[in-house]
Amino acid sequence: MELLWLWITVLGSLALAEVLWTLPIDQDQWPRPEDVELAEGYLRRFYNPSPGGSVSRRRVRSTSSTMEEEIREMQTFFGLRETGGLDSTTLVVMREPRCGVPDAENFSFYPEKPQWKNNTITYMIAKYTPDMKREDVEKSFRSALKMWSDAAPLRFIEVNHGKADIASPSRELPFIVHNNTQRKSPL
Incomplete structure (x- = not known):
């Protein structure tokens, strides 16, 4: 009789296991x-x-x-x-909407895949154009940098003196007059 109960228990357990294995996955x-x-x-x-x-x-x-x-x-x-x-x-x-520039460049020829590790970027407006109000220049910079920070994990902080990651205009990035109709934009 004990052997019968043992078989019933074993077969019942196997039947229960089979039912549980066939339940739908969440x-x-x-x-x-x-x-x-x-x-x-x-x-x-x-x-x-x-x-x-x-x-x-x-x-x-x-x-x-x-x-x-x-x-x-x-x-x-x-x-x-x-x-x-x-x-x-x-x-x-x-x-989320974003620009079309890839996050991962093909750096196979660089052994360590260079990447900028800093997510906080400082910027400074060193010189203003005479063609725009100072407030409009600052608003344009803030607007452009906000678009960037909305699309990527970046934070921009304006600095008024010293060194900045982005300094414009400077000798390297002056305000210049340019007619975009004379050449095709790569973007």
């Missing part, structure tokens, strides 16, 4: 196909640039680890928690 744990498609396009555009600046189609994703590595690189670039997965925060960043 769909929220897996990215939707459209999210995967968005991520693949985003990573191809901003993390696989070719030397000429266009998107490289040479590399074919053969493993998920390659995509995971690129997601980690993207998460690091934007200061997100590195998971290597398509979590909601990562997808929000991927959906």
Whole structure:
């Protein structure tokens, strides 16, 4: 009789295990196909640039680890928690409007992949143009830098003296009159 109860217990446990293994997986744990498609396009555009600046189609994703590595690189670039997965925060960043310049350049000829580590950038308006009001120049600078900081994890701080990461106009970056219709812009 004890042997019968033992068999009933074992078979019951196996039946329960089989039922549990066939329960549906929580769909929220897996990215939707459209999210995967968005991520693949985003990573191809901003993390696989070719030397000429266009998107490289040479590399074919053969493993998920390659995509995971690129997601980690993207998460690091934007200061997100590195998971290597398509979590909601990562997808929000991927959906935000941004410029078309890749985050990862093709630095294969540089052994250490140079990257600017500082996210806080100082700027100084050293000299003003006579063609604009001082307030308009300052407003233009703030507006341009805000667009940049809205699209990338950067913070800009104005300094009034000393050295700045961006100093304009200076001898290197003077205010000049230029007619953009005379040449095509690379952008």
